[in-house]
Amino acid sequence: VIEIIIIDDGSTDSTAHIVTKYSSHDNRVRLISHKTNQGLSQSRLDGINAAIGNYIFFLDADDTITTNAIKSLYDTAIATSGDIIIGGARRITRRMGLSAPFFNPQRFFDKGTYCARQLLPQMLTKQGIPVNVWGRLYSRNLLISRFTDAEKSFMGEDMILNTRVFNSEAKVAWIDDIIYNWTMGGNSTLSPEIF
Numbered sequence: 001v002i003e004i005i006i007i008d009d010g011s012t013d014s015t016a017h018i019v020t021k022y023s024s025h026d027n028r029v030r031l032i033s034h035k036t037n038q039g040l041s042q043s044r045l046d047g048i049n050a051a052i053g054n055y056i057f058f059l060d061a062d063d064t065i066t067t068n069a070i071k072s073l074y075d076t077a078i079a080t081s082g083d084i085i086i087g088g089a090r091r092i093t094r095r096m097g098l099s100a101p102f103f104n105p106q107r108f109f110d111k112g113t114y115c116a117r118q119l120l121p122q123m124l125t126k127q128g129i130p131v132n133v134w135g136r137l138y139s140r141n142l143l144i145s146r147f148t149d150a151e152k153s154f155m156g157e158d159m160i161l162n163t164r165v166f167n168s169e170a171k172v173a174w175i176d177d178i179i180y181n182w183t184m185g186g187n188s189t190l191s192p193e194i195f
Contacts, residue, residue: 002070004029005047010037041150041157044133048143056143058134062094062183069179073137076175080113083139083170086129088178099181103130106176116170123162131159135180142170 008015008031016033023029032046048056055077057070073085091102108122108129122128146164166172 001053002028003051003053005050006031007043007047008033009039009043010034039150039157041160044157044161045147045150048140048147051140054140055137056140057137060134060183063134064181064183066177066179066181069177070137072175072177072179076173077137077139080173081171082113082173083142084116084165084172085137086172086174087135087137087180088176089130089132089135089180089182090178092181092183094183101178102182103135104176104178105174109174112173114172116166116168116172119172120163120166123166131156131162132182133158133161134182138165139170142168 006015006019006029008019016031019029019031023031030050032050034043034046038046044058047058055074057073059065069087073087076082076085086105088104088106089102091100092098119129123131142165143161146168147161
């Protein structure tokens with residue numbers, strides 16, 4: 001069962017109305033509203049704390065995923081007992097609508113699973129693993145134990161979260177599918193966060 005938690009972080013558009021309409025017909029859809037903008041980090045933390053599932057996937061409001069993205073990541077998590085499952089991503093330019101590869105796990109990883117701490121240095125290099133949190137499935141228990149407070153004065157929210165969760169003995173696995181469409185030039189930090 002999938003639950004969809006939408007964080008409306010003080011938006012001034014019709015997000016709350018649209019989500020309420022969907023949630024009235026589908027109990028898997030839930031809305032958390034912030035009266036004022038709390039920032040991306042707090043929005044993610046609120047979503048993590050509200051979730052009841054075993055795994056969490058972050059989807060920024062201006063991005064999309066492929067049809068079988070969640071199933072592919074989840075199947076791999078179950079098969080490997082993984083805590084973090086990394087998928088591939090493509091970059092979409094908002095202005096031109098052009099698509100280009102962003103991260104292809106198959107080109108980076110050469111074995112099935114890794115210890116997260118082993119990969120942490122690769123996240124801190126320019127040609128290493130991207131620091132983004134989207135495009136990955138995380139164990140909810142790992143996030144709850146490692147991401148306990150929101151950083152409100154720093155723009156690198158993804159780096160903070162991943163530095164915390166990868167500094168652990170968590171098991172990391174990957175799929176070679178490109179499952180995430182990252183829209184460059186978007187307004188993610190001011191937009192709803194979907195889990």
